[in-house]
Structure formats: C-alpha cells, structure tokens
Amino acid sequence: MPILNQADSMYVGDKSVDRVYLGVLEVWSAFQMSSFFANNKQGVYFDSRKQSTLFQDAAGNTPVLYAGDPVGLMLDQSGNEINANQVTSWKRPIYANPASLDASIYSSDFLSILIPTGGWQGTMVLATDTGTASYGVDIPEGEYEIAGKFNPGNTFIAIVLRDGAMTNTDTDIVETNISNGESYNTAISFNNYWRDRTEITSFPLIDTSSGTSFNAAWYGCSSLTSFPLINTSSGTSFSSAWSSCTLLTEFPLIDTSSGTNFSYTWYNCGSLTEFPLIDTSNGTNFSRAWYNCTSLTSFPLINTSSGTNFSYTWFSCSSLTSFPLINTSSGTDFSRAWYNCDSLTSFPLINTSSGTDFNYAWYNCDSLTSFPLINTSSGTDFSRAWSNCTSLTSFPLINTSSGTDFSRAWRNCYLLTEFPLIDTSNGTSFSYTWSNCYSLTEFPLIDTSSGTNFYQAWISCSSLTEFPLIDTSSGTNFSYTWFSCTSLTSFPSNVFDNVKSGNFSWAFNNTNLSQDSIDNILVSLVTSTIGNGTFHQSGGSAPSATGESAINTLRSRGWSVSVTGGY
Amino acid sequence: MTTKYQQRATIVAPESLIADANSLALALGESAADDKTFNTASYQDAQGNLYAVASTVAKPIFAQMAGQPLKAPDHSPDMDLVAATRAQGMLQINNGIANPDVIAVILGDNTENAKDHIEALGLTPIPQEDEL
Numbered sequence: 168m169p170i171l172n173q174a175d176s177m178y179v180g181d182k183s184v185d186r187v188y189l190g191v192l193e194v195w196s197a198f199q200m201s202s203f204f205a206n207n208k209q210g211v212y213f214d215s216r217k218q219s220t221l222f223q224d225a226a227g228n229t230p231v232l233y234a235g236d237p238v239g240l241m242l243d244q245s246g247n248e249i250n251a252n253q254v255t256s257w258k259r260p261i262y263a264n265p266a267s268l269d270a271s272i273y274s275s276d277f278l279s280i281l282i283p284t285g286g287w288q289g290t291m292v293l294a295t296d297t298g299t300a301s302y303g304v305d306i307p308e309g310e311y312e313i314a315g316k317f318n319p320g321n322t323f324i325a326i327v328l329r330d331g332a333m334t335n336t337d338t339d340i341v342e343t344n345i346s347n348g349e350s351y352n353t354a355i356s357f358n359n360y361w362r363d364r365t366e367i368t369s370f371p372l373i374d375t376s377s378g379t380s381f382n383a384a385w386y387g388c389s390s391l392t393s394f395p396l397i398n399t400s401s402g403t404s405f406s407s408a409w410s411s412c413t414l415l416t417e418f419p420l421i422d423t424s425s426g427t428n429f430s431y432t433w434y435n436c437g438s439l440t441e442f443p444l445i446d447t448s449n450g451t452n453f454s455r456a457w458y459n460c461t462s463l464t465s466f467p468l469i470n471t472s473s474g475t476n477f478s479y480t481w482f483s484c485s486s487l488t489s490f491p492l493i494n495t496s497s498g499t500d501f502s503r504a505w506y507n508c509d510s511l512t513s514f515p516l517i518n519t520s521s522g523t524d525f526n527y528a529w530y531n532c533d534s535l536t537s538f539p540l541i542n543t544s545s546g547t548d549f550s551r552a553w554s555n556c557t558s559l560t561s562f563p564l565i566n567t568s569s570g571t572d573f574s575r576a577w578r579n580c581y582l583l584t585e586f587p588l589i590d591t592s593n594g595t596s597f598s599y600t601w602s603n604c605y606s607l608t609e610f611p612l613i614d615t616s617s618g619t620n621f622y623q624a625w626i627s628c629s630s631l632t633e634f635p636l637i638d639t640s641s642g643t644n645f646s647y648t649w650f651s652c653t654s655l656t657s658f659p660s661n662v663f664d665n666v667k668s669g670n671f672s673w674a675f676n677n678t679n680l681s682q683d684s685i686d687n688i689l690v691s692l693v694t695s696t697i698g699n700g701t702f703h704q705s706g707g708s709a710p711s712a713t714g715e716s717a718i719n720t721l722r723s724r725g726w727s728v729s730v731t732g733g734y
Numbered sequence: 735m736t737t738k739y740q741q742r743a744t745i746v747a748p749e750s751l752i753a754d755a756n757s758l759a760l761a762l763g764e765s766a767a768d769d770k771t772f773n774t775a776s777y778q779d780a781q782g783n784l785y786a787v788a789s790t791v792a793k794p795i796f797a798q799m800a801g802q803p804l805k806a807p808d809h810s811p812d813m814d815l816v817a818a819t820r821a822q823g824m825l826q827i828n829n830g831i832a833n834p835d836v837i838a839v840i841l842g843d844n845t846e847n848a849k850d851h852i853e854a855l856g857l858t859p860i861p862q863e864d865e866l
C-alpha cells in the first residue's frame with residue numbers, strides 16, 4: 168500500500184486512471200486531499216466512503232464491515248490524526264449503504280473531535296447524500312460534532328475542515344472529490360438541515376429551487392451576518408427557518424410567494440435593522456414571525472391579507488417607531504402581536520374586524536399617545552390589551568360588545584383623563600381593568616351586568632371624585648376594587664343591592680367617601696341580604712347613625728365590617 | 735455476510751429513572767462511557783411526563799442479555815449492579831406505550847428507525863421556547 172499511496176499517477180495499459188480499488192476498497196486516488204493540509208495546516212478530513220477508516224468501537228479494535236454496523240471511530244485522513252469517535256455505544260452513527268453515516272437526530276447520534284486551542288477559522292466542505300457545499304466557519308476550541316444530529320441531508324458522506332480559508336478553486340476541487348454528485352437541487356425538505364450550526368459564518372448560494380419546506384433550516388445559525396439570495400420560490404413552510412440567527416443584520420428579498428407558514432421565521436433575529444418587502448400574500452400563520460427583532464426600526468407594507476394568526480408577531484420589536492397599514496382583515500388571533508413595541512408613537516387604523524383574541528396585544532406600548540378606532544367587534548379577550556400604555560391620553564369608543572375578559576385591559580394607563588362609554592355588557596372579568604389610571608377624573612356608566620370579578624378594578628384611580636351607578640348584580644369579588652381612590656367622595660346608593668357575594672375586603676380603603684356615600688354603600692349591602700361578608704373602608708367620613716345601623720344589621724348576618732371612625 | 739446488528743433497540747427512561755437506566759446501559763453496553771447514554775429528558779408523553787431516550791442498533795443477543803442476571807462488564811468492573819438490576823426489573827419490552835413506572839423498550843428490525851419507535855411509545859419531543 169505505501170507504494171500505491173505515494174504514486175503520482177496510475178495507468179491501466181496506457182490509460183490514466185484516477186482511482187484504484189481492491190475489491191470495494193479504494194486503495195489509491197489521484198487526488199490527494201492531504202495537499203490542503205501541507206505545511207502544518209490544521210484541519211481534518213473524514214470520508215465515510217473509505218471503509219477502512221471506520222471502526223465499530225471508539226478504540227478502533229473492530230472494523231466496520233457491513234451496512235448496519237455502528238461507527239465508533241472514523242480516522243482522520245488529513246494527516247493531522249485528529250480522529251472522530253463516540254465513546255458512548257448508544258450514540259454511534261450507523262454505517263449506511265451507499266457508503267455514508269446515518270446519525271439519528273432522535274437519539275442524538277454523533278462522532279466528535281477535539282478542536283485545539285485557538286479554534287479554527289476557515290472553511291468547511293460538507294458532503295451529504297443530498298448535496299455538497301462549502302461554508303465559512305469559526306469553530307471554538309473543544310469538542311466538535313462530526314456527522315452530528317443535525318446534518319444537511321439524510322446521511323453524512325464526508326467533511327473537510329480546515330483552519331484558514333480555502334480559495335474558491337480549492338473548495339471546488341474538494342467538493343468534486345467528496346460529493347456523491349447531488350447538489351441540493353432536488354431536495355424538497357430542508358427541515359433542520361443547518362440547524363444549530365453556530366460555526367457557520369458564511370452560507371453559499373446553493374440551489375434550493377425544489378424546496379417546499381424550510382422549517383428550522385437555519386435555526387440557531389447565530390454566526391451568520393448575511394444570507395444569500397437563495398431560490399425559495401417553491402417554499403410553502405418557513406417555520407423557524409432563520410429563528411435565532413441573532414447576528415443577521417440584513418435579509419435578502421427572497422421569493423416567499425408560495426409561503427403559507429411563517430411562524431417563528433425570523434424569531435429572535437435581534438440584529439436585523441430593516442426588512443425587505445417580501446411576498447407574503449399566501450401567508451396564513453405569522454405567529455412570532457418577527458418576535459424579538461429588537462433592532463428593526465421600520466417594517467415594510469407586506470401583504471398579510473391571508474394571515475389569520477398574528478399572535479406574538481412583532482413581540483418586543485422595541486425599535487419600531489411606526490407601523491404600516493398592513494391588511495389584517497383575516498386575522499383572528501392578535502394576542503401579544505405588538506407586545507412591548509415600546510417605541511411606537513402611533514398605530515395605524517388596521518382592519519381587525521375578524522379578531523377575537525387581543526390579549527396583551529399592545530401591552531407596554533408605552534410611547535403610544537393615541538390609539539385609532541379599530542374594529543374590535545369580534546373581540547372576546549381583551550385582557551391586558553393596552554396595559555402599561557402609559558402615554559395614552561385618550562382612548563376611542565371601540566366596539567367591545569363581544570368582549571368577555573377585560574382583566575388588566577387598561578391597567579397603568581396613567582395619562583388617560585377620560586374613558587369612553589364602551590360596551591362591556593358581556594364582560595365577566597374586570598380584575599385590575601383600570602387599576603392605576605391615576606388621571607381619570609370621571610368614569611362612564613358602562614354596562615357591567617355580566618361582571619363577576621371586579622378585583623382591584625379601579626384601584627388607585629386617585630383622580631376619580633365620583634362613581635356611577637354601575638350594575639353589580641353578577642358580581643362576586645369586590646376585593647380592593649376602589650382601594651386608594653383617594654379623591655373618591657361621591658358614591659351612589661343602591662349599587663350593591665343585588666350583588667352575589669360579600670367579598671368587599673379592602674374595597675374602599677384609603678378613599679375620601681362622604682358620609683352619605685359610605686351610608687349608601689352600607690345600606691345597599693344590607694339590601695342585598697348577603698351574609699357572612701367582609702367590608703373595609705378607611706379615609707373620608709365615618710358613617711352616620713344610618714350607616715351604623717346598617718353595620719349592626721350586617722354584623723348580625725355574620726359580616727366583618729371596619730369603617731372610618733372605628734364603629 | 736451482513737451486519738451482526740440485526741435489531742434496533744429504543745429505550746425510554748422516565749426522568750426519575752435516568753440514573754438507574756444509565757447503569758443498565760453500562761451493563762449491557764460495550765463501553766465504559768455508556769453510563770452517559772441517557773442525558774436530558776427531552777421527550778414527553780401525553781400526560782407531560784418526561785423521558786430520556788436512547789436508540790441504537792443491537793445484536794440479537796441484546797434481548798437475551800436484558801433478561802439474564804447482570805454482571806459487571808470487563809470495561810466497568812465497579813459499576814452499580816444494584817441500580818442496573820433495579821432498572822432491568824422495570825424493563826417492558828415491546829409491550830405498550832411509555833409510562834413513568836417502567837423503562838419501555840421497543841426492539842425491532844434494524845431497518846426501523848428511532849423516530850418511529852419513539853412515536854410508537856407515545857412520546858413527542860418537548861418543544862423549545864420558540865417551538866411552543
């Protein structure tokens with residue numbers, strides 16, 4: 168063998184040949200990969216087609232002989248003797264036919280090498296059964312997976328890794344010699360192909376024209392700063408495709424015209440400053456598509472007319488100062504859609520007429536000073552929708568007639584001075600709904616007839632001086648409801664005549680109720696005939712004899728009552 | 735001639751039994767590093783119980799070894815045989831879906847794959863944060 172290995176050329180008669188086999192074993196090749204590692208160039212070359220370099224065990228005692236054998240050791244052919252092994256027998260890739268390694272992502276199979284101190288910054292040429300391509304890489308020192316669980320193909324064929332960039336001419340030569348002839352152009356599914364390849368710093372312009380599914384294809388490629396204009400014209404599903412590509416600063420105008428699923432597609436691409444006007448006209452699912460793209464300062468007028476799911480779509484896009492008038496007429500789920508977009512100063516009059524779920528939709532958009540009269544007539548869940556919109560000074564008369572959950576909807580809207588007479592007739596939960604709306608000076612007579620939970624509903628609305636005769640007939644929880652409404656002096660009679668529960672713990676503490684008002688409240692509670700309740704009031708006036716008489720009645724029914732003046 | 739690894743064995747260890755299952759993998763395996771076979775519990779059943787999974791090709795003797803009294807292999811003479819035997823007693827081979835009280839195994843032909851075994855055992859990968 169040494170003689171063959173050192174030969175520069177081989178002939179059969181007068182015909183030059185480029186490879187010589189002994190049975191199925193390749194014993195000589197005109198191409199010498201070791202030339203790329205001359206002069207002490209660091210790197211490795213593994214080729215699963217060279218069966219003599221494969222062993223079933225990590226120690227190299229038992230050679231791989233047949234398809235189906237596990238591979239515990241693969242010998243480096245670069246001359247650097249950095250062999251790849253897997254000491255855990257349950258995690259060894261399987262030798263496949265045609266010659267390649269099958270590493271199951273489901274049991275985390277892989278071989279590993281130890282990258283020396285300083286790591287390698289250079290080139291990787293990786294051949295799989297589906298295609299061969301060359302990449303720029305930056306691999307830190309330590310363990311590195313070869314033929315690992317995420318492989319750009321079904322099986323691993325060969326890899327060349329070299330410290331120090333190779334020229335295009337060199338990579339062309341290497342690709343030709345390690346490829347099985349496939350070039351990705353027939354691949355349909357690219358799911359997980361380059362997933363978690365944190366070492367890839369540049370990605371080649373491969374042919375992905377047949378690809379329909381790109382789910383998680385580049386998920387976690389956190390060293391990529393740019394991406395080529397690949398052909399994705401057949402792509403329908405892009406779920407998580409570039410998720411957590413945290414260093415991408417720009418994105419090309421790829422063809423996404425067939426795409427329907429864009430969920431998580433650019434999730435956590437925190438370095439993107441702008442986004443191209445891609446064709447998303449067939450997109451239905453945009454859930455979390457641009458989640459946490461914290462550097463986007465603008466967003467294009469993409470076609471979202473088919474979109475139904477916008478949950479978390481622009482969550483924490485905290486540098487967006489404006490938002491385009493996109494078509495969201497088919498959207499049903501807007502939960503957390505613009506959550507924490509805290510640089511938005513205005514919001515367009517988008518079509519949300521089909522929207523049912525608006526929970527947290529504009530939560531913490533604390534630079535919005537106004538809000539448009541959007542159509543929310545189908546909305547049922549408004550919980551926390553505008554919570555922490557601390558710069559809103561007014562709010563429009565939106566249609567909330569279908570709304571059932573209004574919990575925390577306008578919590579901490581500190582600057583709202585007035586509130587419209589919205590339709591809350593189907594609302595059941597009003598917990599914290601207007602809590603800490605310090606600037607509200609008056610409150611409208613909204614329909615709360617279905618409301619059961621009023622826990623902390625108007626807590627710390629410290630500018631309210633009077634309160635309307637709301638319908639509390641379904642109410643069961645009024646704990647802390649008007650707590651710290653420090654200016655509240657006037658409260659009407661008969662408000663609680665028909666309540667369903669006596670839970671008024673701390674309901675009126677730290678208020679400024681007049682004597683008539685506290686009397687009104689106590690007498691109304693007596694009228695309710697509820698027993699065994701709890702009522703707390705502090706601040707303002709003590710009850711009169713009328714109120715004290717009501718307290719006596721309540722206590723006779725098992726109530727615990729504490730009021731200003733200590734009666 | 736063909737490979738001696740004619741079968742594929744997929745074993746799922748409930749989260750609470752990972753340590754014992756690793757001892758069993760060491761006793762049945764070919765390497766002193768096989769006590770690291772089961773790592774993170776990254777699969778779940780319909781009830782949300784968590785499991786670690788290992789799958790590989792195996793020789794037909796695997797099933798026989800799994801049913802015999804265990805002995806410490808040459809590569810790990812000081813291994814915890816008590817834990818391995820405890821895990822062995824919890825093996826349930828080709829007998830229904832995974833549950834937290836057993837170490838479920840599917841032993842099939844080597845042409846079968848880990849994904850199908852895991853699905854047959856009623857398990858799915860635990861979604862990552864951005865796959866929820």
